[in-house]
Every structure is written in structure tokens, then in C-alpha cells.
Amino acid sequence: MRRVPNFLILCLTMLLFLSGCMNIKARVLDDIQLATAAGYEYIDEDKIELTAVFPNFQPDKSVKNETLVASSILSKEVRDKLSLQSEKPLVSGKLEVTLYEKKTAERGIKDLLDTLERDPSVGSNVYLAVVDGSPKELLNKQYGNMDNGIFLSNLIEQNIESGLIHKTNLHQFSYKYYAEGIDPMLPIIEQKNGKINLKAIGLFDEDKLVDQIEEKMYFYLKILLNRKGENDTHAIQLGEKTKLSIFNISSKRKYHIPKPMTNSEITVKVKLKSMIREYNDGELTDRKIKELEKAFEEDIKRNSEEMIKQFQEKEIDPLGIGEEVRSRTRNWNKEKWEEIYPDIKISVQVTMDIIQSGIVE
Numbered sequence: 001m002r003r004v005p006n007f008l009i010l011c012l013t014m015l016l017f018l019s020g021c022m023n024i025k026a027r028v029l030d031d032i033q034l035a036t037a038a039g040y041e042y043i044d045e046d047k048i049e050l051t052a053v054f055p056n057f058q059p060d061k062s063v064k065n066e067t068l069v070a071s072s073i074l075s076k077e078v079r080d081k082l083s084l085q086s087e088k089p090l091v092s093g094k095l096e097v098t099l100y101e102k103k104t105a106e107r108g109i110k111d112l113l114d115t116l117e118r119d120p121s122v123g124s125n126v127y128l129a130v131v132d133g134s135p136k137e138l139l140n141k142q143y144g145n146m147d148n149g150i151f152l153s154n155l156i157e158q159n160i161e162s163g164l165i166h167k168t169n170l171h172q173f174s175y176k177y178y179a180e181g182i183d184p185m186l187p188i189i190e191q192k193n194g195k196i197n198l199k200a201i202g203l204f205d206e207d208k209l210v211d212q213i214e215e216k217m218y219f220y221l222k223i224l225l226n227r228k229g230e231n232d233t234h235a236i237q238l239g240e241k242t243k244l245s246i247f248n249i250s251s252k253r254k255y256h257i258p259k260p261m262t263n264s265e266i267t268v269k270v271k272l273k274s275m276i277r278e279y280n281d282g283e284l285t286d287r288k289i290k291e292l293e294k295a296f297e298e299d300i301k302r303n304s305e306e307m308i309k310q311f312q313e314k315e316i317d318p319l320g321i322g323e324e325v326r327s328r329t330r331n332w333n334k335e336k337w338e339e340i341y342p343d344i345k346i347s348v349q350v351t352m353d354i355i356q357s358g359i360v361e
Helices: 006-030 075-085 102-107 110-117 135-139 148-161 170-178 215-224 286-314 321-326 334-343
Strands: 037-042 048-057 063-072 097-101 127-131 185-192 195-205 208-214 233-238 242-256 266-279 346-360
Touching: 037 102, 037 135, 037 148, 048 075, 048 135, 048 148, 063 075, 063 135, 075 110, 097 102, 097 110, 097 135, 097 148, 102 127, 102 208, 110 170, 127 148, 135 185, 148 185, 148 195, 195 215, 195 286, 208 215, 208 286, 215 242, 215 266, 215 286, 233 286, 266 286, 286 334, 286 346, 321 334
Parallel strands: 037 097, 097 127, 127 185, 266 346
Antiparallel strands: 037 048, 048 063, 185 195, 195 208, 233 242, 242 266
């Protein structure tokens, strides 16, 4: 009688074990509610409302999003109340996104984040975002044949990859909240005509939303943050007729801080390499390109300095200039820095090098 090879017995055993694990996993998933997105908003002075969304996978493989809503004066208690409404145990281990209504974010979100940070099942890569509107209304909608948590996560991830926003997860927000010399930012999204759009970049003072950057200023913010995106384009108009746009090939930013922790001027030096995508005013001679380089340098300098001044007036530091100062001095003092920061002259020095041209009309 032929003996069955040991490796064949081992393979058959592993197949049986894995199929058993798959059946167990399927049964486990059928027995729990996996929250993939959550939204917080105050419904009165003291009461917070939590909306959680759960994907319900249909027999035809489509996804139906279902929500549960509860309210309480404490964020931990509101999660417990949510569990009382569910026929299955609620699990947060697959949470992709948490949303905060704009006025709620203006009041401060640290207590709400604290609940997430204390939950060992919630990963630090959970994305955070502010909603201009109601998170409950946003999460109650169906956006194509997709789980809402995954949809929102993909939306934020795509904007991170394009360079529009920094990584805005729980870990990054918490780091900037606790760190000295930098303040957090979060994307502000809105639901409009059945679609979700990135509306602005929210600027925080510690855990409170205090200001925002509109879309027209994203380009300057990315340059100051030293962020290179996949579609870094910028258009300006010179005079009544001349219109042109550039594609930013590369950018470098460094700080010149001659006397840290004093009122001495700080200079942000930016070097850009770009190509002209479109130009509607005739031939692009070497002389004309030099004129265009100067026009872009002045445009970027003016708008960047205005943005930094806006940050100083709000006493926020999303660029992390304070971190740059702290890394250059042994005499760092948080209180002193916060006192002198609003009055320091911060200038932007821009060098533009146009190395290619695209469409010329």
C-alpha cells in the first residue's frame, strides 16, 4: 500500500483549518455591528449626539448603509446608549472616519477624541474631518454602492495624495495638539447636491476650530508646508488680457531664523521649478518668461505673507514655525514664544524658475 507523503497530509490539514477559520470569521462578522464612520454634533448646550454608520452587505453584494443615533451629556455614555439600540454587539475596530459638526469643532473636540484614544480597538490612523452641516444628515445618505466609511476615507486619502491636505488622522491631530510650536489642521467637508466636497482647510487653536483656508489659497498653503501634490497648478491674470497657468514641478522651502526667540525677522525661502501649462498672449520669448517668473514670485510672496499674517492675528501656527524656532534654540520657552509670535515680521522670499512651456495661444 502506498504511503501518503507527509507534505500532502500537511497541506490537506492546513486547507481544512483555513476553511474552518473562514467559516468562523464569516459567523463572527454576522454576529457583530462594525461601525465604519461616526459623527458628533451638539444638539443643545450640553448634549452631544452621536451618529454611527454600519455597512449592511446585501445578497447581491451591494451595500446598504444603516445608522444608529444616540445622545448624552458624555461622549463615552453616548456610545453605551448606542449599543443599547443595536441587536448585535457594536465594534469600533473598523472605524475609518470620525466627523465633527463645525460649531462642535469650534467648542473644542479634545474630550470627544479622548474617548477614541482610550479605546484600544480604534486605530490611530482613523481620519478626522469637520462637517459644514450635520454629520447625521451626511452619514444618512447613500453615496453609490459603497460603505460610507470607506467612501469618506477614500475621499480624504485622495486629497492627501494630491497634496491638498496633510495627513489628518487621530495620531497626527493628537501630536500637533500636544506638541509645542505647531497647531492642528483638519479638512472641512460639505454635502452639496448629493455629493461630498472638500470645502476648506480648518485651522485649530489647540482643539478649537478658529479659522479656515479657502480653496483659492490652497496653492500657497502647500508651498509654505513644503508639500508637493500630484496636480499642483496655479493660474494668475496679468492686466486685462494676459492669462497664464503653471504646473509646479518641484518646490523647496527652508527657514532663515538668525536670532531664535527674539523679535528678529524670520524669512521663509521658497524655490520653485515650474512649467507654463497655458498662456494666451503670444510668443514666449526668454524675456517674456523672465517677466512671468517675476509676476509669479510677487503673487506667491504677497499671498503667502498675507496668509501668515492671518495666522499671527489668530495666534495660531499651522505651519509649525514655532517648531522650527524650538529646533534651533536651547532656550525654548513656550510662553515667551506665544507672546512674541504675533508681532514677529515673517517675510517670504520666492525664486521661480520656469523650465518648460506648454500650451501657447
